[in-house]
Amino acid sequence: MTPAVVSSGIAKAFGDVRAVDGVTFSVEAGEIFGLLGPNGAGKTTVLRSLVTLLPLDRGEIRVFGRDVAHEKMAVRRLLGYVPQQLSIDGALTGWENVWLFARLFDVPRRVRQHQIEQSLSVMGLLEAAPRLASTYSGGMVRRLELAQALVTRPRLLVLDEPTIGLDPVARAGLWERVAGLRVEIDVTILLTTHYMEEADELCDRVALMHHGTIRAMGSPEKLKNDLGSTATLDDVFRHFTGGQLEEEGRLREVRSARRTARRLG
Numbered sequence: 001m002t003p004a005v006v007s008s009g010i011a012k013a014f015g016d017v018r019a020v021d022g023v024t025f026s027v028e029a030g031e032i033f034g035l036l037g038p039n040g041a042g043k044t045t046v047l048r049s050l051v052t053l054l055p056l057d058r059g060e061i062r063v064f065g066r067d068v069a070h071e072k073m074a075v076r077r078l079l080g081y082v083p084q085q086l087s088i089d090g091a092l093t094g095w096e097n098v099w100l101f102a103r104l105f106d107v108p109r110r111v112r113q114h115q116i117e118q119s120l121s122v123m124g125l126l127e128a129a130p131r132l133a134s135t136y137s138g139g140m141v142r143r144l145e146l147a148q149a150l151v152t153r154p155r156l157l158v159l160d161e162p163t164i165g166l167d168p169v170a171r172a173g174l175w176e177r178v179a180g181l182r183v184e185i186d187v188t189i190l191l192t193t194h195y196m197e198e199a200d201e202l203c204d205r206v207a208l209m210h211h212g213t214i215r216a217m218g219s220p221e222k223l224k225n226d227l228g229s230t231a232t233l234d235d236v237f238r239h240f241t242g243g244q245l246e247e248e249g250r251l252r253e254v255r256s257a258r259r260t261a262r263r264l265g
Helices: 043-050 072-076 094-104 108-123 138-150 168-185 196-202 219-226 233-241 250-264
Strands: 005-014 018-028 034-036 058-063 079-082 158-161 188-192 205-210 213-218
Touching: 005 043, 018 043, 018 058, 018 213, 018 250, 034 043, 034 168, 034 196, 043 058, 043 158, 043 188, 079 138, 094 108, 094 138, 108 168, 138 158, 138 168, 168 188, 168 196, 196 219, 196 233, 205 219, 205 233, 213 219, 213 233, 219 233
Parallel strands: 034 188, 034 205, 079 158, 158 188
Antiparallel strands: 005 018, 005 058, 205 213
16 A cells, blocks of 8 residues: 655755755554654654655655655645644634635535535534634634645645643644544545643554654654554653754744634734
8 A cells, every 4th residue: 555655865954954855754644643853853844845845955755655855745645734824814704714624625616615514513513514614613723724634635735733721621622523524525634733641542543753863764653663562652752852842933822722722812
């Protein structure tokens, strides 16, 4: 079976800062795969390159066999993407937000209404769909963004810090929905998160990034066992990163996170 994602020696620099430096990994079809690491590790750069928003300096990414650099439109048709920054319009209803995505991504008219309803239903938002998105709670906003990403029936769902700014109850509810997607619609999921307990419970495999490179990769259970019988994924994180947050680029990322948290309420 063709892997969902194959990243081969990819690199990306911003001026003198090498954000990603020779990153190689693969994601199997049907897998939930997590990219973990401190701020500035290069996770978002990897995801933005994968979804065709950033050109690579070196290396190659393939999505279900399609070359990200040379087959951008074909790759985009395979993807659903939820970025860190909010992508909904509070002046539109939940239904209208998903309908807008369906139009933008050329969902055929004959199936458009059905796919909108199904996406909202999977996220538990069908009843709230007629309401303005500005009235939604933080957890509902994130679920609406997932509904937007799902309306095109993607084979790969890419989630960049989807629970940022959410309280523990909303986070748990969102991850429960995400975990159910693999069964309900047969989708592969690639995500980033700073919450190690979420990655431990949700992901089949994880890759831990630091200073733009992958320092460890495997199932959460294997990585913990390699460190010791009582180790947690937090211990694994500290072991490979020294428990330090990357300073370069942190201020902008923190400001972005705080803006998102405020908008999510």
